[in-house]
Amino acid sequence: MTDTTRLQLLESVLEAVSVGAVVLDADGRIVLWNRWMSRHSGCATHKAVGTELFDLLPELRGGRVQAAVTQALQNNFSSLLSQTLNRSPFPLFASPAAAARGERMQQAVAVTPLTLPIGGRHCLIQLSDVSMAAGREKLLREQTEMLRMQTFSDGLTGVANRRAFDVAIDREVRRAKRSGSTVSLLMIDIDYFKPYNDHYGHQQGDQCLIQVSSALQAQLQRSVDMLARYGGEEFAVILPDNDPRQAMQMATTLHGRIVRLALPHEYAGGPDKQITVSIGVATLAPDRHGDVAALIGAADHALYAAKRQGRNRIVAAPPELL
Ligand SMILES: Nc1nc2c(ncn2[C@@H]2O[C@H](COP(=O)(O)OP(=O)(O)OP(=O)(O)O)[C@@H](O)[C@H]2O)c(=O)[nH]1
Numbered sequence: 001m002t003d004t005t006r007l008q009l010l011e012s013v014l015e016a017v018s019v020g021a022v023v024l025d026a027d028g029r030i031v032l033w034n035r036w037m038s039r040h041s042g043c044a045t046h047k048a049v050g051t052e053l054f055d056l057l058p059e060l061r062g063g064r065v066q067a068a069v070t071q072a073l074q075n076n077f078s079s080l081l082s083q084t085l086n087r088s089p090f091p092l093f094a095s096p097a098a099a100a101r102g103e104r105m106q107q108a109v110a111v112t113p114l115t116l117p118i119g120g121r122h123c124l125i126q127l128s129d130v131s132m133a134a135g136r137e138k139l140l141r142e143q144t145e146m147l148r149m150q151t152f153s154d155g156l157t158g159v160a161n162r163r164a165f166d167v168a169i170d171r172e173v174r175r176a177k178r179s180g181s182t183v184s185l186l187m188i189d190i191d192y193f194k195p196y197n198d199h200y201g202h203q204q205g206d207q208c209l210i211q212v213s214s215a216l217q218a219q220l221q222r223s224v225d226m227l228a229r230y231g232g233e234e235f236a237v238i239l240p241d242n243d244p245r246q247a248m249q250m251a252t253t254l255h256g257r258i259v260r261l262a263l264p265h266e267y268a269g270g271p272d273k274q275i276t277v278s279i280g281v282a283t284l285a286p287d288r289h290g291d292v293a294a295l296i297g298a299a300d301h302a303l304y305a306a307k308r309q310g311r312n313r314i315v316a317a318p319p320e321l322l
Pocket residue numbers: 156189190191192193194195197201202203204205206209231232233307311
């Protein structure tokens with residue numbers, strides 16, 4: 001193969017490849033701008049060649065592309081631009097329609113110094129379209145997040161599920177022990193829910209659970225507080241750093257909120273014929289030796305005391321249970 005044929009072959013390869021190739025001379029002037037670049041930038045090769053890159057695309061001036069070009073031309077260093085920091089540095093578009101919408105393609109950009117036997121140092125900028133890969137990555141991230149949500153949230157009410165509760169209570173008790181702080185737990189159970197289901201039907205029972213949980217959730221102002229569906233018609237609220245008085249205050253607020261919700265219940269025990277809740281409160285103080293099981297046991301014990309005493313009330317567990 002003669003040198004001329006080889007050169008022609010190289011030129012046609014450069015024109016055919018599905019990546020952008022730009023070569024700059026030592027003064028930053030464009031000496032090569034392949035077809036891919038013309039197609040995606042809207043700037044024809046004959047217009048680009050001979051121009052300084054940063055005159056042609058002034059928005060690149062002062063940015064990471066210029067820094068990488070300077071590094072290549074002056075210090076002979078190669079650079080790969082981080083895609084997280086430089087999603088679309090060049091004004092390149094997948095199609096004229098995308099250009100009309102102003103939707104730039106996401107790019108991978110590599111800048112490499114080229115040392116030619118004559119003409120001094122040059123630099124090659126390679127660009128490729130990574131929009132598809134970035135899209136797939138985004139989809140994967142969204143699916144992972146959805147899966148995580150599904151794993152840790154209750155399918156009916158959307159609040160944290162039992163699994164999330166188990167992880168959180170364990171973490172909070174350990175944190176409280178480590179830092180010498182308190183952690184409180186409320187166990188909340190809807191009263192006479194079986195007769196509610198029997199009378200109004202399972203579907204309305206589900207609606208009731210949704211309304212009760214969202215009313216409870218709306219009362220929790222601190223991001224560290226967690227409402228979880230503990231099981232069936234029972235909810236749990238973890239209150240980190242809350243002492244018995246603060247926990248009782250929160251229990252009173254939540255109890256009152258359900259009273260104000262005023263969901264009719266023909267077969268409720270009380271005179272008001274509406275949905276009510278019983279709440280058991282327990283606090284693990286730094287001077288007690290109890291563990292997670294003891295805290296849950298104490299809150300449960302208090303809840304059943306509330307049920308035994310007639311429901312629709314709040315009972316605090318005696319500290320000696322922990
Ligand atoms: N609709 C609906 N009902 C549920 C769900 N999970 C549990 N339940 C019902 O909740 C009811 C709980 O009944 P019990 O444990 O006897 O409690 P209760 O009737 O509320 O009695 P007390 O708690 O003692 O006041 C049962 O009828 C369950 O079928 C659910 O996801 N949806």
